[in-house]
Amino acid sequence: MCCSGLAGCRILDDMRLWVVLNLVPCVAIPAMLFLFAPKYTHSRFWFLATGFYLLARFEGLADRKVYSVNRYFISGHSLEHLCFAMVTLILTVMLSFRNIKITRDS
Numbered sequence: 001m002c003c004s005g006l007a008g009c010r011i012l013d014d015m016r017l018w019v020v021l022n023l024v025p026c027v028a029i030p031a032m033l034f035l036f037a038p039k040y041t042h043s044r045f046w047f048l049a050t051g052f053y054l055l056a057r058f059e060g061l062a063d064r065k066v067y068s069v070n071r072y073f074i075s076g077h078s079l080e081h082l083c084f085a086m087v088t089l090i091l092t093v094m095l096s097f098r099n100i101k102i103t104r105d106s
Contacts, residue, residue, distance in 0.1 A: 022057060023057070026050055026054050030046070033047065039100060039101060040099065040100055040101060041097070041100075041101055042094045045090055046094070049087045049090045049091050052083045052084075052086045052087045053084070055083050056079075056084050057080075059076040059077075059079045059080045062076050063076035063077045063080075064076070
């Protein structure tokens with residue numbers, strides 16, 4: 001099994017480190033959004049970026065299945081890279097439009 005270039009997985013044949021590094025942010029980022037009040041506007045873009053990240057991970061894992069389902073038009077690996085590009089685009093848009101939230105005391 002390949003784990004996207006991590007040498008430890010190839011040597012030890014262990015995927016736990018790869019799973020931790022790839023899936024913990026998908027749980028931690030939305031949890032932090034629920035637990036802490038946002039300091040900036042457009043914080044909901046994090047949910048959208050996390051969704052595309054998870055979609056990319058699943059497309060990468062189901063590469064051959066995706067390729068056969070869409071009649072060999074585009075592979076899951078290619079769709080994975082397109083979803084990762086969407087994550088970058090979404091976070092770039094968020095950073096370009098965000099402002100500091102100002103709470104007003106009445």
